Amino acid sequence: MTSPNEPRTTGAVGAPINRVDGRLKVTGAARYSAEIPVDDLAYGVIVQSTIARGTIDRIDAGEAEQLPGVIAVMTPRNAPKLESLQKFEREGSKGSRPTGRALSLLQNDSVHYNGQPIALVIAESIEVAMHAASLVRTTYRVDQPTIDMATALPSAYPSTEKIYGREPPATQRGDLQAGLAAADVRLDVVYTTPMETHNPMEMHATIAAWDGDKLTLWDATQNVHGVRGTIAKTLSIPPEQVRVISHFIGGAFGGKGSAWSHVVLAALAAREVRRPVKLVLTRRQMFGPVGGRPHTVQHVTLGAARDGTLTALRHDSTSSTSTIEEWVEAATLATRILYDCPNEETSHRLVRLNVGTPTFMRAPGEASGMFALESALDELSYELRMDPIALRLKNYAEADPESGKPWSSKSLRQCYALGAERFGWARRTAEPRSMRDGDQLVGLGMATATYPVRRMPASADACIYPDGRAVIKAGSHDLGTGTYTILTQLAADALGIPLGCIRVELGDTDLPQNPISAGSMTVASTGSAVHLAAMAAREKLIQLAVTDPRSPLHVAQHGAVEIAGGRLTLHGDVDRGESIEELLARNGGQPIEGRADAKPGDETQVYSMHAFGSIFAELRVDPDLGTVRVGRLVGAYAAGRILNPKTARSQLMGGITFGMGMALMEHTITDLRSGRYVNADIAEYHIPVHADVPGIEVFFVDEHDEHVDPIGAKGLGEIGMTGVAAAIANAVFHATGVRVRDLPITLDKLL
Amino acid sequence: MGTVISQVTTVDVELRINATTRQLALDPRTTLLDALREHLDLTGTKKGCDHGQCGACTVHVNGRRVLSCLTLAVAAQGKDITTIEGVADGDQLHPMQQAFLDHDGFQCGYCTSGQIMSALALLREPCGASDDEVRECMSGNLCRCGAYSNIIAAIQDVRATHAHEA
Numbered sequence: 001m002t003s004p005n006e007p008r009t010t011g012a013v014g015a016p017i018n019r020v021d022g023r024l025k026v027t028g029a030a031r032y033s034a035e036i037p038v039d040d041l042a043y044g045v046i047v048q049s050t051i052a053r054g055t056i057d058r059i060d061a062g063e064a065e066q067l068p069g070v071i072a073v074m075t076p077r078n079a080p081k082l083e084s085l086q087k088f089e090r091e092g093s094k095g096s097r098p099t100g101r102a103l104s105l106l107q108n109d110s111v112h113y114n115g116q117p118i119a120l121v122i123a124e125s126i127e128v129a130m131h132a133a134s135l136v137r138t139t140y141r142v143d144q145p146t147i148d149m150a151t152a153l154p155s156a157y158p159s160t161e162k163i164y165g166r167e168p169p170a171t172q173r174g175d176l177q178a179g180l181a182a183a184d185v186r187l188d189v190v191y192t193t194p195m196e197t198h199n200p201m202e203m204h205a206t207i208a209a210w211d212g213d214k215l216t217l218w219d220a221t222q223n224v225h226g227v228r229g230t231i232a233k234t235l236s237i238p239p240e241q242v243r244v245i246s247h248f249i250g251g252a253f254g255g256k257g258s259a260w261s262h263v264v265l266a267a268l269a270a271r272e273v274r275r276p277v278k279l280v281l282t283r284r285q286m287f288g289p290v291g292g293r294p295h296t297v298q299h300v301t302l303g304a305a306r307d308g309t310l311t312a313l314r315h316d317s318t319s320s321t322s323t324i325e326e327w328v329e330a331a332t333l334a335t336r337i338l339y340d341c342p343n344e345e346t347s348h349r350l351v352r353l354n355v356g357t358p359t360f361m362r363a364p365g366e367a368s369g370m371f372a373l374e375s376a377l378d379e380l381s382y383e384l385r386m387d388p389i390a391l392r393l394k395n396y397a398e399a400d401p402e403s404g405k406p407w408s409s410k411s412l413r414q415c416y417a418l419g420a421e422r423f424g425w426a427r428r429t430a431e432p433r434s435m436r437d438g439d440q441l442v443g444l445g446m447a448t449a450t451y452p453v454r455r456m457p458a459s460a461d462a463c464i465y466p467d468g469r470a471v472i473k474a475g476s477h478d479l480g481t482g483t484y485t486i487l488t489q490l491a492a493d494a495l496g497i498p499l500g501c502i503r504v505e506l507g508d509t510d511l512p513q514n515p516i517s518a519g520s521m522t523v524a525s526t527g528s529a530v531h532l533a534a535m536a537a538r539e540k541l542i543q544l545a546v547t548d549p550r551s552p553l554h555v556a557q558h559g560a561v562e563i564a565g566g567r568l569t570l571h572g573d574v575d576r577g578e579s580i581e582e583l584l585a586r587n588g589g590q591p592i593e594g595r596a597d598a599k600p601g602d603e604t605q606v607y608s609m610h611a612f613g614s615i616f617a618e619l620r621v622d623p624d625l626g627t628v629r630v631g632r633l634v635g636a637y638a639a640g641r642i643l644n645p646k647t648a649r650s651q652l653m654g655g656i657t658f659g660m661g662m663a664l665m666e667h668t669i670t671d672l673r674s675g676r677y678v679n680a681d682i683a684e685y686h687i688p689v690h691a692d693v694p695g696i697e698v699f700f701v702d703e704h705d706e707h708v709d710p711i712g713a714k715g716l717g718e719i720g721m722t723g724v725a726a727a728i729a730n731a732v733f734h735a736t737g738v739r740v741r742d743l744p745i746t747l748d749k750l751l
Numbered sequence: 752m753g754t755v756i757s758q759v760t761t762v763d764v765e766l767r768i769n770a771t772t773r774q775l776a777l778d779p780r781t782t783l784l785d786a787l788r789e790h791l792d793l794t795g796t797k798k799g800c801d802h803g804q805c806g807a808c809t810v811h812v813n814g815r816r817v818l819s820c821l822t823l824a825v826a827a828q829g830k831d832i833t834t835i836e837g838v839a840d841g842d843q844l845h846p847m848q849q850a851f852l853d854h855d856g857f858q859c860g861y862c863t864s865g866q867i868m869s870a871l872a873l874l875r876e877p878c879g880a881s882d883d884e885v886r887e888c889m890s891g892n893l894c895r896c897g898a899y900s901n902i903i904a905a906i907q908d909v910r911a912t913h914a915h916e917a
Contacts, residue, residue: 018852025860026848026867028795028835035794069759126785127778128759201799201807201861201895250797250861251895283800480859480896650855650901657897682893683804690886693899 012492012499013711016646020504021248021484030248033220034205034280041207042071044269044279045129046262047119047136048289049111052145052354052675053323056109056118056138064121064135069128071273073136075119079106080268084236098233100226102325102357103261104289105234105268111140112324113354114675115288117261122269122277145354147675149295149320156318156349163330163348163365170347171336171402176301179312179343183303185383186312191300191372191741193725195320195668196293198361199682202250203283204290208266209276216243219263222252222477223516228509230259231267246507252479253658254360257518260290287680291359292668294329295320295351298372303343308386308394310341317369318349322357326350329358330365334450334722335373337610340397354675360518362658363718366451367725371662371743374447374726379739382430388446388730389416389425400608408603408707411638412448412612415701419446419614419636422699432737440620443735447723449613449637453714454521457599459512460529462491462537464592466584468566469501472534475511476526480654481717482647483522487530489643490711494534496563497580504530512595520611520715523643528710529598537594538563544592545583552576603707611714613637615656617727621735626747628664628732630694633724638701640714645700648716652698655720661688662721663728665744764824768793769837777824783817784808786824787834795835795864799893806892809865809872810834816872835864838871846913847871850905858896866892870906882907 024030061073084098123129207218224244232239266279303312317331332346381388428444435442460474545553569577618632665686669678761776787793799807803821811833857863878888
C-alpha cells in the first residue's frame with residue numbers, strides 16, 4: 001500500500017484494546033438471531049427422519065394438526081413446490097444447484113440420512129410446537145444404508161472437482177517411486193479421523209418475516225450475502241427482495257457458512273402461515289442437517305535419507321461425504337507446501353455414506369491432514385533417531401515446493417526456535433517412556449502449524465460526520481473473531497479519529513457486499529476494504545482542507561497534512577490546523593464519504609502466501625488408567641501484522657483448544673445399523689471444558705509482509721487449530737511408546 | 752388461574768426477576784429459560800442445549816446458580832431470580848463483568864452470561880484458591896471459542912481484588 005497520505009499511525013492498530021462489542025456481551029445486551037423482538041411470532045420445530053435410507057411411505061400429521069396452538073404442519077404432502085429445484089431436476093441436475101448445498105426442503109419422499117428434516121411444525125409457542133412435532137407419525141419403505149466408513153472404503157472413488165474451485169484434487173511432482181527406491185528409511189502408515197460436529201454454543205437459528213414480497217431473515221450465519229443469494233435463487237425472487245441480518249453470531253466455525261435446510265424452511269413457513277416464524281434447531285438437530293467434519297482415512301508414505309532428507313512423500317486422503325452431495329475434506333493441501341520434498345504425490349478420494357453432508361469445520365482439511373502428516377514426520381524422526389525439529393528444519397521449504405513461487409513471507413524457523421525456547425524443548429529426552437513425574441508418564445511433542453492466506457473481494461464505506469464521529473459499514477461478520485474491534489482500530493488509524501468516536505456496522509445485506517467470514521480471510525478481505533475506504537475518506541477530508549481558503553491548512557502540501565485525535569494539522573507544526581468538526585461545519589455540514597471495492601491483485605500469481613507456526617504439547621499419561629492430562633500447550637506463530645494482540649491471542653488460544661478437543665475427545669458417533677447420531681448432545685459429544693484446558697501460551701513472531709494485502713495481516717482463525725492433534729499424539733507416543741493413528745486418543749487406545 | 756390463549760391452556764405465573772415482579776400467563780411446560788427469553792425479552796440468558804449440559808442458561812435463584820433450562824417457570828415463583836441483566840449497577844459494570852472485558856474472557860459471547868453468573872456464584876461457594884480448583888468449579892459452563900484460560904484469569908483477578916464485593 002503506497003499513498004501520499006499513508007497515516008503516521010496513531011497507534012490504534014497493534015494495541016491490545018478490549019473488544020468494542022465487549023460491553024454488550026458481558027451485560028447480555030448483544031442480540032443474537034433468535035433474540036430479535038418480532039411481533040406476532042410463530043414457532044417452528046423440525047421433524048426428522050428416523051431411518052437413514054429409504055422412502056417415506058406415509059406421514060400422518062393429523063394428531064399434530066389437532067393440537068391446540070398448532071398453526072400448520074408442513075410435510076412433503078403439502079409443502080410448496082419450488083420451481084427452482086424442479087427446473088434443476090428437470091435439467092438433469094446440470095448447472096449450479098439453486099440451494100447451493102443439497103437441502104431437504106420437503107420436495108419429495110426420499111430419505112438420505114437419519115435425522116433428515118421431513119416435516120416442519122408451526123405453532124403458537126415452542127412448547128406446543130415441540131409437542132406437536134412428537135405427534136407426527138411416519139412410516140417408511142426402508143433401504144439398506146451405508147454407514148460404516150471402514151466397510152465402505154473399497155467403494156472410494158477419486159475426487160475430480162477442483163477443491164474450493166481452485167486447487168487441483170490431486171498433484172504429482174518428481175518421481176515418487178524413484179524417491180522411495182532411493183530412501184534409506186521408509187514409512188507407510190494409515191491415519192484415521194472421525195466425523196466431528198462444530199457445536200457452536202449458539203444453535204443455528206432463523207427468524208423469517210415477510211412484508212409483502214420482501215423477506216427479512218435474522219439468521220445465525222457467517223455469510224449474509226451468501227445466504228441472500230441462495231434464498232433468492234431457491235425461492236425464485238430477486239436478491240434485492242431478501243435482507244439477511246446477522247449482527248452477533250454465537251460461534252460458527254464453518255458450520256454457519258451455508259444456508260442449510262432450516263433457513264429455507266423458515267422462509268417457506270412464514271410465507272405459508274403469513275406470520276413471522278422463528279426456527280431454532282435443537283442441539284440434537286445440530287448433528288447431521290448442518291454439516292460437520294467428515295471421516296478421513298489417510299495413507300501416508302514417506303521415504304528419507306539417513307540424514308533426514310525427504311526423498312518421497314505421498315499423501316492420499318479418503319473422506320466421507322453424503323449420498324446427496326460431494327464435499328471434500330481437503331486434507332493434503334498443507335502437505336503440498338510444507339516440506340521441500342522433490343518427489344511427491346497427493347490425492348483425495350470420496351466415500352458416500354448415508355450421513356448429513358459434511359462441510360467446512362475450523363481449519364477444514366488442514367486440521368485433519370496435518371494430524372496425519374505431522375504424526376508421520378514424528379514417526380520418521382524416531383526411525384532416524386533425529387530430533388523432530390531438526391528433521392523439519394532439514395526439509396525446510398525456502399520456496400513453495402509445489403509452485404516454485406517465493407513466499408510472500410515465511411518465519412517458520414523463528415516459530416520453531418521461539419516455541420522450543422518458551423516451551424523448554426531442550427529438556428526432552430527422546431526415548432519414549434523416559435520422562436516421568438512420580439508414577440505418571442510425561443510426554444513432550446511438537447508439530448508444525450500452517451494455514452494459507454486467502455482473500456476475496458470486499459467492499460466498505462467509511463463516513464465521517466460533521467460531529468467528528470465516523471461510521472464504518474461492511475456486510476461482514478463478527479463470530480467472536482473480533483471483527484468489530486479490529487475494523488475499529490484500522491479505521492481509527494486511517495481516519496485519525498479516536499477509537500471511541502468510530503462505530504462499525506456489520507452483518508447486514510443492506511451494507512456493502514462482503515464474502516463469507518471463513519477461511520481466516522476476514523482481516524485480509526474486509527480489513528483491507530475498510531482500510532482503503534477510510535483512506536479514501538481521509539483523502540477527501542485533506543483535499544477539502546487544503547482547498548478551503550478559510551482553513552489554516554489552505555494551500556498546504558497535501559502530503560504534509562496529518563490527522564490525529566480528530567484534528568487536521570500540518571506536519572511539524574501541530575499548532576497550525578483545525579478540528580474535523582470546524583472544517584466540515586464551514587463547508588456545508590455534509591458528511592465525507594469514502595468507498596472501497598477492494599480485491600486481491602496479482603500477488604497470488606507472484607507469491608505463495610501462508611501463515612506458519614509451531615505448537616508444543618506437554619502431557620501426563622496415567623500408565624494404569626490410560627488417562628491423558630494435557631499440562632501445557634505452547635504455540636508460536638508468524639501471521640503478518642497483528643492488529644490486536646489481545647484478540648489475536650484469544651483466537652489462537654481458541655484454535656488450540658479446538659485442536660485439543662480433536663486430539664482427545666471429539667467423535668460424532670453413528671449407529672452402524674440405523675445411522676442414528678448416537679451422541680448428539682454436548683454431554684456425550686465431548687468438547688474441552690474448563691478442567692480439561694491447561695495453561696495455553698501463545699507467542700508471536702514479528703513478521704512484516706507487504707505482499708499479502710494492504711494491511712499486511714494473514715488471518716488467525718484457523719492456524720491455531722492446525723498441528724495441535726499431531727503435537728498431542730506425538731507427546732502421547734513420547735510418554736507411552738504407543739502410536740495412536742486413530743483420533744480421538746481415548747484411554748482405551750492406550751491400555 | 753387458568754386462561755386460554757389460542758386454545759392453549761395457560762397458568763398465571765408471578766416471577767421476581769432482578770428485583771422486579773413480572774406477571775405472566777404461561778403454558779405450564781414453559782421453562783424459566785423460555786419464560787425469560789420468549790416472554791420477558793430478557794435474552795441475555797442463553798439457550799445452548801436446553802438439557803442442562805452447557806451452562807449457558809445459568810441464572811441465580813435465591814443467590815445460587817441454577818440452570819434455567821431445567822427449571823420450570825412455575826417452580827421459580829416466590830424466589831429471587833437474578834439474570835445477567837441484573838448484574839451491573841446501572842452503567843457501572845460489576846467487577847466480574849469488567850474483568851471478563853479486560854481479560855478477553857469471551858469471543859462470540861454466547862456462553863458469557865452463563866460464565867459470568869457461575870463466576871459470581873462461585874465467589875460465595877467453598878471453592879479452593881488454585882486455578883485448578885476454579886477450573887473444576889467452572890466446568891459446567893462450556894465455551895466452544897476456547898476462552899477458558901482468560902475466563903480463569905478474570906475470575907482469579909476478581910477473587911484477588913474484589914472478594915469483599917461478592
